[in-house]
Amino acid sequence: MSDDNRIPAQRRESFGKGAARKLRAANKIPAVVYGHGTDPQHLTLPGHEVALLLRKANAVLDLDIDGTSQLALVKDVQKDPVKQLIEHLDLIVVRRGEKVVVDVPVHVEGETATGTIFNLEGTTVSLEAEATNIPERITVDVEGAEDGTQVLASDLDLPAGTTLLSEPETLILAVSVPAAVDLGETEESEEGEGAEEGETEEAAAEREAEDSE
Secondary structure (H helix, E strand, O other), rough: OOOOOOOOOOOOOOOOOHHHHHHHHOOOEEEEEEEEOOHHHHHHHHHHHHHHHHOOOEEEEEEEEEEEEEEEEEEEEEEOOOOOOOOEEEEOOOOOEEEEEEEEEEEEOOOOOOOOEEEEEOEEEEEHHHHHHHHEEEEEEEEOOOOOOEHHHHHHHOOOOOHHHHHHOEEEEEOOOOOOOOOHHHHHHHHHHHHHHHHHHHHHHHHHHHHHH
């Protein structure tokens, strides 16, 4: 694991909404870490450093708690729905070499055959991987893929040390020809609507003329 994941953590003694607001105002994040039969530890983490690490899915933090290293997998991130600022983190204790179950994002590369598009049916795939070696994403190459091409979970190229947990027959991606739009019908429809509007205006003009007589 990279030293970039090393995060200084301070034990948190103050709780409640008021205390949490003060922490966030100081660009710090309240967090709790638990698991493996340990007592929950309430911590304060540096906001900027953690926010950078959370750009990666399933981030594992190497917490420095009073000089002791503790690996923790990010389980849940609570954000302000408007400002999208991190309000709280739930972390789970993990150990080196331990296997964990995670949902990893699917990333598509390349361009399908001319005249076709791809539909990403599965945005994530469930895997079992080593806690300290979780893949950031699973890549699907669609370069030149023809109409009718399908990629199932079982077709994915997984990194060494990972095991597929999603159903093998799960559809991840499908290539197809987009439905054609009949421009002729669209133009006729617009012309029809215009004619109806014109007739309505003429009828109104006739009524006005009759009323004035």
